[in-house]
Amino acid sequence: MKKRLFCIYLGLVAIALPQSGFAAPTELNGLKAVVNGEPITQVDLNEAVRTQVQMYLMKNKGMVSASQAERDIRKMEENALNDLIDRKLILSEFKTMGGEIQPKYIDEAVDRFVKGRFGGDRDKFLKQLSEQGITLNQFREVQRDQIAVQALQGRHSSRPGSNFSLPHERREVYNEIKNEFASEGKLKLRMLSIPKVTQFNSASEQEALIKSVRTKILKGSSFSSMAKEHSKDSFASKGGYVGEIGRSTLNARLTQIAYSLPSGKVSEVIDDGPSWRLMYVDGRTGQKVPSQKEIEDEVEKRLAVKKRQANMDSWLKKLRRDANVRIF
Numbered sequence: 001m002k003k004r005l006f007c008i009y010l011g012l013v014a015i016a017l018p019q020s021g022f023a024a025p026t027e028l029n030g031l032k033a034v035v036n037g038e039p040i041t042q043v044d045l046n047e048a049v050r051t052q053v054q055m056y057l058m059k060n061k062g063m064v065s066a067s068q069a070e071r072d073i074r075k076m077e078e079n080a081l082n083d084l085i086d087r088k089l090i091l092s093e094f095k096t097m098g099g100e101i102q103p104k105y106i107d108e109a110v111d112r113f114v115k116g117r118f119g120g121d122r123d124k125f126l127k128q129l130s131e132q133g134i135t136l137n138q139f140r141e142v143q144r145d146q147i148a149v150q151a152l153q154g155r156h157s158s159r160p161g162s163n164f165s166l167p168h169e170r171r172e173v174y175n176e177i178k179n180e181f182a183s184e185g186k187l188k189l190r191m192l193s194i195p196k197v198t199q200f201n202s203a204s205e206q207e208a209l210i211k212s213v214r215t216k217i218l219k220g221s222s223f224s225s226m227a228k229e230h231s232k233d234s235f236a237s238k239g240g241y242v243g244e245i246g247r248s249t250l251n252a253r254l255t256q257i258a259y260s261l262p263s264g265k266v267s268e269v270i271d272d273g274p275s276w277r278l279m280y281v282d283g284r285t286g287q288k289v290p291s292q293k294e295i296e297d298e299v300e301k302r303l304a305v306k307k308r309q310a311n312m313d314s315w316l317k318k319l320r321r322d323a324n325v326r327i328f
Contacts, residue, residue, distance in 0.1 A: 031328050044084060177299070194206060263284065
């Protein structure tokens with residue numbers, strides 16, 4: 001699976017590793033979109049998703065299937081392309097308005113970057129730019145564009161009267177976020193385990209079996225009946241029921257997966273050393289959900305963000321409607 005995920009990563013972000021044995025993609029700089037005559041290339045998209053994909057693969061190693069990883073990374077790429085299109089649209093609007101960024105603001109942005117990233121050491125900063133093949137003028141252009149984008153985003157995300165909130169709006173946001181602030185409680189957990197190899201079945205046969213079991217559960221078979229039939233651990237006779245578990249019951253990795261599962265959902269197939277496992281949460285006990293008053297400040301903050309985003313989306317929708325955008 002590790003090799004498969006790495007291949008997905010290479011194919012999506014177009015990284016060529018000559019010593020690795022993986023073939024580099026043949027299309028290195030194809031067009032992905034054109035916005036008012038300004039191109040967005042595959043290289044632009046690769047750079048936009050590179051770090052995000054690296055973090056995803058490190059975080060989810062062994063926790064998601066290759067097919068799920070591919071879907072997730074494709075979604076990242078789709079979102080990144082939309083963000084790049086929005087950025088082009090905003091910069092195009094800025095130019096249409098005749099907007100200009102004074103050099104002193106660009107100087108300040110560069111100084112903040114050098115101080116934050118290099119402790120104020122300008123020589124180290126310039127050396128890294130040179131190693132990456134970027135000139136100082138090119139870096140300044142990036143900072144200029146970023147200031148322009150932030151200026152227009154700030155202007156259009158805040159509209160007169162948009163900060164006023166109504167009771168039903170606050171209640172709606174409270175219902176959306178209240179479970180984030182609930183105490184964890186304990187999980188009512190079920191687990192199904194099969195060995196990767198048996199006296200009678202090969203590793204590929206056992207892997208196919210666990211995937212088949214998960215598919216049956218997704219199609220409506222009960223986790224309990226599948227565990228009784230196929231599981232090879234001490235919980236099998238109880239339909240895989242482990243009991244109420246806390247954070248210290250299982251190892252850290254299994255605990256992380258279990259606590260990330262919504263109630264009534266089966267996990268992805270879990271590679272757990274000598275065994276394949278599936279987990280299922282019947283529900284939680286001991287949870288305490290805070291009242292709206294207890295998280296009132298957070299509700300107001302989230303509502304303000306939600307309104308700013310709605311304003312921004314409305315403005316960007318208008319920009320897209322009036323622009324010439326082609327996606328390939």
